[in-house]
Amino acid sequence: MYDKVCKNCGTYLSDFYETGLVGCEKCYEVFKDEIENAVKEIQFGDMHTGKVPPFSSEEKSLLIRYERLFKEKENAVMEGRFSDVRAISEELIALKEKLEEKGLI
Template sequence: MICTQCGRPASRYTVTAEGRVREVVLCPSCYAVLLAGAREERGPVRRCPACGMAIEDYRRTGLVGCAECYRYFRRELLPAVRDLQGSVTHTGKTPGADAGENYELLLERARLRTHMEQCLLKGDDAEAERLREQIKALNAAIRGERV
């Protein structure tokens, strides 16, 4: 394709302006000029309060600047995430075959560690020590040792 403005190699872009959707064939330079003009018409550029990234930066690179960007640009990012991953809900990974029957024990150990850390932060040393002993017993069970 050839840019309709300058004749250099170009790409096809879908542009929405004044409620109308149209396709344009522009080179990267002419497209940047078109975007700059659109930004001036829209007013100030919204930037992530944590890292300063603008949504135009995401559109150009396909990368967000930080975790806060996902919250701040949620409305703009959700359609892209849905298209790329098929869903906007994170399901995570399940443990591999090596976790096997220890999976439940590993989950319980993680839960106990979290609870123990909360107890330590609150200053409940006795409860934290009780949880520490339970974690030791779980570690032994995970290794296959008798307690």
């Protein structure tokens, strides 16, 4: 399988898909398209197609929070606030684990 890699820090695209995390600021250039697509999938994915059963309000708020954090992370990246990016990423991982536990993503 084709796998892009960030030459700066050695993070693979598959690592990004696995964790939602990148290793350094260069990753955002290397994986730019994939990161954008990942954001779009979260915003316009199954959540809005009506293919899945309705979520409980708790599940919904988790998903919304996940979506928001993703956007926040993007903004932090654009603005070069890499310590924020790190903090947001950690929160995203915790949230992702919860969502995966519930089978939402």
